Amino acid sequence: MPTDMEMALRERFSVSLNESDALLSSDEIARNATGANVLFVTATEKIDANVFRALSPTLRTVATLSVGFDHIDLAIARAMGIEVLHTPDVLSDACSEVALMLLLNACRRGYEADQMVRSGKWNGWAPTQLLGIGLVGKRIGIFGMGRIGQAIAVRARAFGMKIHYHNRSPLAPALAQDAIYHSSLKELCRNSDVLMIAAPGTVELKGALDHAHLNALPRGSVVVNISRGDIVNDDALIGALTEGHVFAAGLDVFANEPNIDERYRKLHNVFLSPHIGSATHETRNAMGQLLIEGLAALRRGERPSNLLS
Known part of the structure; x- marks a missing residue:
């Protein structure tokens, strides 16, 4: 994630990062995120039923750095009571x-x-x-x-x-x-x-x-x-x-x-071009901030505008 976003996350959470930036399979995501309450992902990660089941019951929220959410099985998320945030408008x-x-x-x-x-x-x-x-x-x-x-x-x-x-x-x-x-x-x-x-x-x-x-x-x-x-x-x-x-x-x-x-x-x-639609410093930081603010709202018992489920 952009440096400003990683710094903001570290101020609020105990963070484990994918340091290699490698594209992870669903099984690898599930293994690496064991015990996580929040899963930060992008449009390149497939969050399917296997990931949700493997990370249950600890996982509470998935936050995706994207407007699109077809990489996330929303039906399973809803059925399991897992919140999903995305980043509309800012990009x-x-x-x-x-x-x-x-x-x-x-x-x-x-x-x-x-x-x-x-x-x-x-x-x-x-x-x-x-x-x-x-x-x-x-x-x-x-x-x-x-x-x-x-x-x-x-x-x-x-x-x-x-x-x-x-x-x-x-x-x-x-x-x-x-x-x-x-x-x-x-x-x-x-x-x-x-x-x-x-x-x-x-x-x-x-x-x-x-x-x-x-x-x-x-x-x-x-x-x-x-x-x-x-x-x-x-x-x-x-x-x-x-x-x-x-x-x-x-x-x-x-x-x-x-x-x-x-x-x-x-x-x-x-x-x-290599999928750079939202690739500006301003936009990526705004996307990250929107997700962080959404997480804060959820923890206050509020419903943020970028909540999908």
């Missing part, structure tokens, strides 16, 4: 900034440009060199218009983009701010020059962006994913990028992280 700005970073680099061929300069193959300016896609007047389709999606829309409007979106239900007009609602993902794809995936990670959405939805995108479109890697069907996206139906992609999340599909590494029209 919307940071994640939306990375979304625009990915969007700009995908549209303006950022990876190719960087490699050209670093490799020494740049021979100077040329009128047709690395022609990309401009944003003014383009339609951005936001799949998942929650807090992060709305923050992305604010920034996309500043670039002159037209906002379209798909949610389970339309936003209130004050929140939508004239964004155009589409009742299905396929209809959104048909009306998107850029498809921005910002939907929450759920079992139901696994593989949602498949061949059919990618084919519904206009030829030459761009795909950006800051949500969950498994929402995207890798075979479908890689095929669309290779064939040229999708001009480029910007990806911050992947299925089976960090063991991503090797084919992405060989594509020049993909800008890749």
Whole structure:
């Protein structure tokens, strides 16, 4: 965890850390956390029924340094009376900034440009060199218009983009701010020059962006994913990028992280980043503080706003 957060935790708890930063299996988490009252985790740790049962009855609270909580078996947590805290709201700005970073680099061929300069193959300016896609007047389709999606829309409007979106239900007009609602993902794809995936990670959405939805995108479109890697069907996206139906992609999340599909590494029209959506000093410290304040509220017998169960 960030240094400030670890210091704050040590002031309040007897703390045992995963000093190696290795990704731990559920069994390893259960062994290392034996006797713990509170389990601090991130989106990379799977907290399943086996972990809950192994740490019962000592474990009282799981605090996850993430907005998403699909890595935690909430049904089991509720059944066992274990509280689960997460970190909504405080990372919307940071994640939306990375979304625009990915969007700009995908549209303006950022990876190719960087490699050209670093490799020494740049021979100077040329009128047709690395022609990309401009944003003014383009339609951005936001799949998942929650807090992060709305923050992305604010920034996309500043670039002159037209906002379209798909949610389970339309936003209130004050929140939508004239964004155009589409009742299905396929209809959104048909009306998107850029498809921005910002939907929450759920079992139901696994593989949602498949061949059919990618084919519904206009030829030459761009795909950006800051949500969950498994929402995207890798075979479908890689095929669309290779064939040229999708001009480029910007990806911050992947299925089976960090063991991503090797084919992405060989594509020049993909800008890749290592799941850094909330990676600013300010945001990570704010996330940690939100969890610490939530724990303090629970111990006072109050219900914090970031309590899931």
